Amino acid sequence: MLTESSVVGKRFTTNREIHSLEKLLKQNQFKNVGELHKEWTEAGVKASRATTHQRIKEFGYSCCIPLVKPLLNHRQRQMHLSWTKEKNNWTVAQWSKVLFADKSKFFISFGNQCPRVRRKGGEAHSPSYLKSSVKFPQSVMIWGAMSSAGIGPQCFLQTTVTAPIYQDILEHFMLPSADQLFKDADFIFQQDLVTAHTAKSTKSWLNGHGVGVLDWPEISPDLNPIENLWGIVKRKMRNETKKCR
Incomplete structure (x- = not known):
């Protein structure tokens, strides 16, 4: 958990508010900063978009292009697992x-x-x-x-x-x-x-x-x-x- 002393300068958001932002982020990590900022401020937090962005960076998150993986059903996943186990000792x-x-x-x-x-x-x-x-x-x-x-x-x-x-x-x-x-x-x-x-x-x-x-x-x-x-x-x-x- 971030504390007031973890960042230089006065912090205008409380630890409880910061925790609520991190909770919003974990609920859907595909949301952009604008969407997270809107939800956070609608919950009563007074913060600028720049502050929202800064807090997200402090959590250790980076904005990245997600890796793309094929959508597999249960049978296909089992086949992949069996194949990798079989070839593991090659x-x-x-x-x-x-x-x-x-x-x-x-x-x-x-x-x-x-x-x-x-x-x-x-x-x-x-x-x-x-x-x-x-x-x-x-x-x-x-x-x-x-x-x-x-x-x-x-x-x-x-x-x-x-x-x-x-x-x-x-x-x-x-x-x-x-x-x-x-x-x-x-x-x-x-x-x-x-x-x-x-x-x-x-x-x-x-x-x-x-x-x-x-x-x-x-x-x-x-x-x-x-x-x-x-x-x-x-x-x-x-x-x-x-x-x-």
Whole structure:
């Protein structure tokens, strides 16, 4: 609990009022400062918005973008738990034999997102302070594969991935990735459980080419390390876009 002596200067909110603010915050941590300030002052507390913000900072809370996790039902959570327990004792050498693969969408333009601009009154419509926007940001879908040895060639997708198209990707991008990263060594292929991947014709293709597939729980992109690679690339793209503005 914060005390009057914990902050330099005179405090105009009591410990009881501060406790009530923290209680409001814990009830819904997705509320913004304005919403919390409104509820707090409606309860009879006399404080400015700046004071509300300062008290929240003193609690140790920071305003962050929440991590996004797939919504799982009970059965799916149990499958994830069983899978992680089973793979918990895998060695680095075993994981090094896995070829992880997935596709991801990359935005070439970022819609209406832009940095703030400093301007004076009456300059809002000046061309120097305007930012062009696009209704439908340009994007491209890329399939890629990686292992502990590096990354393989990427495939730029221009259509919906059906089973035949996916098998073409496996032929011209997955197998070359495996040859590049594993040479003549054995490997295990990782893929998620979308329809094109689990189709009978795809399973037949994989069996026919002698490709072993890693068992994988459904709805589990957070388990795939290639998602970290996609995240790094997207952050670099955003940073480069900002430099060009």
